[in-house]
Amino acid sequence: MRIAVTGSSGKLGRATIERLTADGHSVLGLDLNPAPHGGLFTRVDFTDYGQTLDTLLGVTARHSGLDAVVHLAAIPVNGLVPDATTFHNNMTVSFNVLFAAHRAGIRRIVSASSITAMGFPFEEPPPALPVDESYTAANNTYGLTKVLEETLAGQLVRWDPELSITALRFTNIVAPEDYGTFARAGEPTYRRDLLGSYIDARDGGLAVALALANGKPGLEVYNIAAPESGNSIPSAELAERWFPGTPVADDLGEFESLMSTRKAQQQLGFRAEHAWRDEYRPEG
Known part of the structure; x- marks a missing residue:
């Protein structure tokens, strides 16, 4: 596919481009x-609708039409x-970006x-654990935009019965050089605001590739996190400590992420390939 990736210089953007390029796409x-990392690049100010639409329609020496857009x-x-x-x-x-893509076909x-579209930083308990995609709540302005973006996408797909939009609810994205923070994995408060969750940037790129292939x-909205938490304390113990009295799934795994x-896993075949227990290297 011919794919454009917005936010290509960011942590997730770089990993996504590497993954899609390795899969044989034109990115x-x-x-x-x-x-x-280099590669094909066009400078765009996405706050300017004219630049955005023009870029998605075509850019001389870059593309004359796109099959997909990854918006990061x-x-x-x-x-x-x-x-x-x-x-x-x-x-x-x-x-x-979304409206210009729609207009560009x-x-x-x-x-x-x-x-952040599902309750972060979870100052109020979620309805159940692990938290799945059925729960939507915004508690800061960044999260508010994510809730509204999902709402916008839900309306745009009504306008075009052939349009596929997959919203990936990413948790904290960890680059290979970031694993030093997992020295705190045994602390009861570590990653509490994130429900103990994290996702390696490379696995974030994998999730994007799977969403493109299966859209x-x-x-559709999917939570994207490592399947196991970033904590060395069992998840049921953390659930009771963090959210006493909140219902917990009977089949919760010992270290399963509290962000479901x-x-x-079931619909995209998503299996994270990088776990903190393998990636973390204690100093000394």
Whole structure:
């Protein structure tokens, strides 16, 4: 496929391009800054709808038509800029990309959603554990844009019965050099706001590839995390410590992530290839 990846210079963007290129796709990176890995790249300001539409329709010496768009571009977390700026930027960028893709006749889209669309930082208990895709709640402006982006996608697929949009609710993305933080895996508060979850950037790229390969008309939402938590404390013990009284699945695995990935495993065949227990190397 001919695929454009927005936010190509980010941690997940770089891993996604590497994965899609290795799978034999023709990939074009789109961002404000090129990624260090090189490859085909076009500089685009996605807050400008004209630039966005023109880029998805065609770019001389880059492409004359696309089969799919992977939308990852965003201000990545709250706090980097004022809250209103996070909201206005991310909502505008996502509308421009999704609507321009629709106008350009691109019918296969994978878009980055987030654990922030399902209750992060979980100051109030979720309805049940592990938390699945049926629960939607935003508790900050970044999460609010993710909830609204999923809503936007759900309406766009109504307009075009052939349009496929897959929203991937990524949790904290970990690069190979980030595994030093797992020295804290035995601390009871470690990754509490993330339900103990994480995802290796390379496995994030794998999830994108699977979503592109398996996308069907309509909107589907999947949680994307490692199947086991980033904690060395059993998950049932963490559930009771973090959310006392919250219902817990009878078949919860000993170290299963409290951010459920069962749907992605069953429907996409997603199996993370990198686990912190294998990747973490204690100092000394």
